[in-house]
Amino acid sequence: MKIRDDIAELLLAGMPQAHICRELRCSPLTVQRTREALGLPAPKTCRVLPTTPEAAFAQYTRPIDGGHLQWAGPLKNRAPFFVHQGQHHYARPFSFRLQHGRGPIGNVTPSCTVERCVAGRCLQDRPMREHTNSLYKAIFGGTA
Numbered sequence: 001m002k003i004r005d006d007i008a009e010l011l012l013a014g015m016p017q018a019h020i021c022r023e024l025r026c027s028p029l030t031v032q033r034t035r036e037a038l039g040l041p042a043p044k045t046c047r048v049l050p051t052t053p054e055a056a057f058a059q060y061t062r063p064i065d066g067g068h069l070q071w072a073g074p075l076k077n078r079a080p081f082f083v084h085q086g087q088h089h090y091a092r093p094f095s096f097r098l099q100h101g102r103g104p105i106g107n108v109t110p111s112c113t114v115e116r117c118v119a120g121r122c123l124q125d126r127p128m129r130e131h132t133n134s135l136y137k138a139i140f141g142g143t144a
């Protein structure tokens with residue numbers, strides 16, 4: 001059988017079959033046959049599909065002590081990533097927008113050391129990093 005790249009990508013990223021059906025608007029049988037062709041194990045249980053992107057984001061996160069939020073969902077290009085109703089979202093810019101009420105400028109990077117943290121309060125965009133760097137220079141000096 002011909003394997004659809006988009007289905008294979010989401011299966012390999014660990015997305016549940018029911019989500020893939022909904023996101024890519026394909027039949028469960030198509031996803032199942034793709035899964036079998038790839039030699040992946042059968043799914044354990046079906047979960048309730050999230051109705052909003054915020055709910056989809058939340059289902060992939062785990063609260064960590066200290067107010068951090070660890071990503072337990074799929075990765076794309078090694079970055080936390082999810083799909084909701086056909087819309088692709090990188091988790092960090094999505095969380096940044098929820099936290100700050102605006103889209104990020106430049107890359108979004110974590111300011112903490114928790115692996116795969118996507119807590120909005122831990123995320124910085126370029127202007128925030130530049131501001132932090134200027135404060136360090138003002139306090140500690142330096143010519144860099």
Ligand SMILES: [Zn+2]
Nearest residue numbers: 068112117122
């Ligand atoms: Zn954090």
